[in-house]
Amino acid sequence: MSKDYSMLFDATTCIGCEACTVACKQRYEIPRGYFRTRMTRTETGSYPTARATNYKSACQHCADAACMQACPAGAISRVDGVAVVTDREKCIGCGYCVTACPFGAAHFDRPAGKADKCSFCYTIVPDAEPFCASVCPVGALTFGPSGEVLAKAQARVAQLTNQGVSGARLYGQNELGGLGVMSVLAGDPSLYGIPVDPQVPWGVRLWRYVFRPFGGIAALAVVAALWMNWTSGKGLRPADPTKEAK
């Protein structure tokens, strides 16, 4: 059954307080050392014109989800037509989704041997907001029907542009087929430590659409894909979205 909702993260409003991080951790009892959502701080430039941004690093629930395509166990599926959700029972702990994600949004819970990530609070939405959205003290997270969220996002971009923020833009309307969680940015995505043009890694495409259907050759493809992904810099380690050491 399809539902209609999406979420907007307004990075220009966010104060980086991590109320969202805490709310999610606390409600889902996520073990120490792991996060489903986390603030990433990115500093660009040099003194005194350098500036820092805060970005809410979490699953973007992409329409064209790399993790879903990478998973060999069918443990990642689309719920209600929106949320990309991992099934811990089916997860075999291979970590392909972790390496495949263009945002580094999935992490590998080593003691449990399972991959994990934001679930879009799929068990409570859309009647209730996701926990992160419900706690944000400055209203940086907007949740609702996708049409309304898009309209709010566009209005916000227009408002920022009028206020002289010439780089203001909406991120996620078209990227990866459209992201379930879009963002309003004040400038280039690289200022936020996120990919300018996120792609499903081609190794994952190969794996999903060519080699996986063909069973036996899969092993070779897996090796190739893994090698591609490892060399892309995201190895099989718990995702650590923080770019600046705290």
Add this chain to the structure above:
Amino acid sequence: MLQDGNVGPARSTIYSLLSRCFADHLVVDSGDVVATLSQAADPAVLAFLSSQPTASPVLAKLEELTEVLVGLGRDEAAELAAQREFVLLFLLPTGVQPYESVYRDPERMLKGTSWSEVRAFYRRCGLAVAEDEHHPEDHIASELAFMSLLSSGFAPETVDLRHEQRAFLQEHLLTWVPELVSRISQHPKADFYRRVGDLLSSWVECERGWLSDPDA
């Protein structure tokens, strides 16, 4: 066997003694400690333990513990040392934190998942910890007191005592007591309470044996 005549009360007494050791520090000449000790050395209890081959370690440790307690009653400095040890082991974070939640749940937090499961278990057996108690349901003293009640038959008639005792042992006590005892014995400040831990450990092992024997 388990619910015959004196056996239930005997088992109940041992659980009660153990619960008392973890519930509060020991002031040896206080009424409740004396009453508990006198029950533990009750002939019926000793008879029961002597009659069970697997219980000989328990009997030995119980005698040892009683002897040490007598000693504490005569030696103020030793008694004070045991009271300090109680705080260090059971009240401070650098101790063993005797709550099931702390051992079994990933969250280092009271009133965790294990706490709510233990609480639900008590409810199913028609029981609840009194509201003004300072020990939560999953404190070792509470869990041992619960077993003391069940083993003496103190529960509504609808409760299958044998089944519930076995279930509580398997689903709760046995899942964390071994580690609790291990932490106690490895704690650098453990001395008197090491014996208590040993007694607990032996007792729970015996109980495991009896409760899993369908003929007992």
Add this chain to the structure above:
Amino acid sequence: MVEESRTDFRISRRTFLKALGVTAGAGALGAAGLPVRFVSAAERPVQGTISVNTLCGICGPNCGIRAEVHDERVVALHGNPVDQVSRGKLCVKAYAAIKELYDPDRLKYPMKRTNPNKGPGHDPGWVKITWEEAIALTAQGLQKSIDEHGPQSVMFLSRKNPFLNRLARVIGTPNQLRHESTCYITYTSVYKAMVGWGNRTWHFDVDNAKYILAMGWDGPGKAKNTHSQGLVNALRDGAKLVVLDPRRTTTADMAAEWHPIKPGSDLAFALAMIHVIVTEELYDQEFVANYTTGIEQVAAMASGYTPEWAAELTDIPADAIRRIAREFAAAKPAMLVTHKRCAGGPNYANSTRLAQAQLILQCLVGVFDNYGGPVGPRGFPSVSFDATFPSPEFPPMYPERIDGWDKFPYVRHFSAADGHFPTMADGILNDRPYKVRAAIANKYNLFTFPHTLRAMEALKKLDFLAVIDLLPSELVQLADVVLPDSHWLEASAFNVRGFRSFTPQVGIRLPASKPLYDTRGAGGIWLAVAREMGFGEYFEGVSGGAWNNAQLKAWGTSWDELKDSPDGMFTIERPFTPATSFRTKSGKIELYATAFEEEGVDPLPTWKPKKEHPSNEYPFYFLISRPPMHKMSQSQNNELLDEIWPENTVEIHPNTAQSLGLRDGDLAKVTSRVGSIVLKTQVTTAIRPDCVCVMHGFGHWSEQLSVAYRKGANEGDLIPDQTVEEVIAAKDPGASANMCDFCVRVEKA
């Protein structure tokens, strides 16, 4: 004994019981005789999910909370949408508070110390005691000191409380000390003198400001709920934010302009702004004429304070200063937002002057007690505790204080309970003006004190120390008696909305959880100690419930009504009208503070530099702040918050890193003229090259704070404390504690 027979065992047991003089007899074994008392399940039925109205207790605003409680377990905290202050949301610290409520490290029972040696590395040798014994020991500890050294030898370290205040008066000791002089007294003194208000206001209507000038103010960087919401709303509506700060804070990153001002020179900037606004006649003439006095003197004072003059002192170009002054005057309304340890807080020797200059600027643009500016909180008339609970006459109060507060210009007129942490150690260590040998501390840690190691020596010198707290902090490790505090989620109280209140509103705190441990709140402890000391006749009929109700009833409600109200708030809907007169002698806001003049201190904020400047030995300015998810030194043991921000670092500019050969993560030693600390380096572009910054709240040495233990370092070890003489000599009506007015050197550790 093991080899002996059962018979022999029985003999030894009989002997044992005989030795104790007791006859053997089995007590009835049942629910009542168990070490843990059980009842039938019917007495404690399953509770569904309920919402409990309460108030946060982490910081001043006491944000309204709806606690979601499922079957006696607090599962989530939500903001109360009816609360003017929280407007339905909370901050990160509040959301993490459930973890603190259920922290297994919390103090559980009263305890007494058996090892007289105190300090890091010493095991206090705690023994559990009953509350009766704890109160008795505490009363005895105070009484012994009174008998040996006089009533003035007793000291209380606590925030204001009427029960405590009466206890101190009955004893006859003036020594109630609070932390506020290290926090915001510079502002309070200015508001008292210029406006006649009893305190500064916290209510800054940021939402409606069109131009916001922040001098070291960083509400968002501290995740301050009320003001962060306000700022974000203002920016959405097109307000311009300008930040002056030696660090590029969160607020600076949100701003249209950030100027890396030289530390302690904000006063020059403010004076130059006054110069521009007055000489170019940009000020709101009507407001100034109707509601202020002293504009002529201000104009005369400011005549020489040109932007060119200020540029050199501040490192900000003159044309920027001039432009900002003009923009500030033109925007309607403009706000110069302040709070606690921003530049006008007690950080520098010239901070009180800055606070005054800031208030002058606010008045020059005609925005005071009005939308878009500072607003006097609309509250309720104060109820007299003494009138509610009459008492016999109090004994004479010893006139001198251990901290010298009674000698400091102007602040000595504040309520008797204020006081000065920075001079406490000097007084106690030197027994000047007399001995202090007993104290009770309530919810303060050692880290609250500058020159922490010296404060520790002073507190170790006491013959008796009782400490009330939630967690086993460093100060608890020095205590003779530990009195475990209840968590605010377990407590009852009320709080008048002050941090944002256009209309009078009072909220209730109801327990979301029954106390998990054998804990009590401080109010009850003060009463118990007082009665134990034999002062019962001074406390006839006094109780928390009676005092709460006396106040609530005077305001048109009652405890029961508030308790039963669905929103937990009692609000008097009153239209907001700005004040047109003030509580000064003239009835107007005194830009020229005659109240200061009467004290023999400067009535105008003429330029004065900060006290200390970089030297060869100490080349860097030292800055202090706090991370958004921590509350001073209280929250580091909360695993949720520890995971996000586990330790502090010394934040340095890339140039500094290069010149010192330090890389990100290297251990560095930071030294001031009173101490040194070692901690990791963090290289950042978010700071002036001549500054370093360390976050407060870390470096815990109490092993019993198992999560916080040994992470980071305590910057308080670097902060010089003060002598009474130097504070008097400073002639500062705000008695600045100079918390950042010293310099340091940094080197590889």
